[in-house]
Amino acid sequence: MEKEFLGYARPDGSAGIRNHVLVLPVQRQMNIVAKKISETVPGTRTLIYPGELGRPRNDRLVIYRTLTGLGLNPNTASVLVIGSRRQAGYDELKPDLIIGTISASGKRVEVLMLAEEDGFYNALGRGIKIARDMVREASRTLRTPFGLEHLMLGVKCGMSDSTSAICGNPTVGKVFDALIGAGGRAVFSETTEVIGAEHILAKRARNAKVAGKLLEAVKRTEEKAKLTGEDIRKTNPIPENIAGGLTTLEEKSLGAIVKAGTAPVEDVIQYAEQITKPGLYFMDAWMSSLSLPTGYAASGAHLFLYQMGGQGVPGREFPAPAVSSGVVIPIMYLTGNSKTYERACDTIDFSSGSVLDDLETLDEAADRLLNEILTVASGARTKAETIRFDDPIELYLQGPSL
Known part of the structure; x- marks a missing residue:
């Protein structure tokens, strides 16, 4: 009998073993927003953005691969991207580039840009609301059998x-x-x-x-x-x-x-x-x-x-x-x-x-x-x-x- 596990089917044909909503800060000043959203909403995961300023291009590419890779990981059901402005920062790390790379997988990607919101506290409240909806949606995905x-x-x-x-x-x-x-x-x-x-x-x-x-x-x-x-x-x-x-x-x-x-x-x-x-x-x-x-x-x-x-x-x-x-x-x-x-x-x-x-x-x-x-x-x-x-x-x- 072939060995199997029960996983979550993803739009790109992969299968996840966890079903997280990733709250992804793409600029360092957005860490506090991402962290507070994740602390408030169960079922989400986040990380502290390391900061790209003064980093050489090779290191900026590492940050880009890490951020997009976490969003593309099969254990990630959907992604809430948190930034200041869509075209801010170095070319390799512009939020729109990161958003586009993850979106190409077919996953749900929501975007929260501080410059488009009415202040920090309104952005935080809206982010919590979006994350809650994403977690509820992800929870409706049922596990099905997958091979090794x-x-x-x-x-x-x-x-x-x-x-x-x-x-x-x-x-x-x-x-x-x-x-x-x-x-x-x-x-x-x-x-x-x-x-x-x-x-x-x-x-x-x-x-x-x-x-x-x-x-x-x-x-x-x-x-x-x-x-x-x-x-x-x-x-x-x-x-x-x-x-x-x-x-x-x-x-x-x-x-x-x-x-x-x-x-x-x-x-x-x-x-x-x-x-x-x-x-x-x-x-x-x-x-x-x-x-x-x-x-x-x-x-x-x-x-x-x-x-x-x-x-x-x-x-x-x-x-x-x-x-x-x-x-x-x-x-x-x-x-x-x-x-x-x-x-x-x-x-x-x-x-x-x-x-x-x-x-x-x-x-x-x-x-x-x-x-x-x-x-x-x-x-x-x-x-x-x-x-x-x-x-x-x-x-x-x-x-x-x-």
């Missing part, structure tokens, strides 16, 4: 320890292989954490061009690190990794890439770049849990998998490093360490530590994880989704600020 070819997953590992490479990451890798084998999409990243293993990934590239892009991304990242006057191999692995049993960056990287499974790497993409074709992709970006979920969401991912080690984290328990940085996509915490699961049972949704405990095989753990992912995709909440907190978003902006 409609699903896209993103993954990050964190606080890695010796269990990460033995069972935590391999379990995710097998899920990725199953998803891609069924026609789905998957993305992994953290360029700093493939250093020392890039030659292995390059052999898996779809062609020589993709292999070259991967090797160049790693080289560029290491050279940037050297400009700080430090050797990245002396700052990574981090202290928690070392306490968890890892000794070198190369050792950490060899374990980290296992979470990407065995499928060919179809392409190396930029932060927040859209992924529309099936297969496995590498996003050239940094490792921050306040940045990567947003980038994955903008690229089209439905769900963010956070594979934890945790052995080297001090204390009896530890809270989630991030709960809402995916903006419109949920974060699902995993671990391959049974002790970590016991300490962080309020945070972690799934443990493959049972493999190390000789209670099941890797294949069995992977099948169990895939079933749990499909349960979440069909509407079950992750533990991170039961916490109301807005993470500060850190877009992958490389500067310099001018």
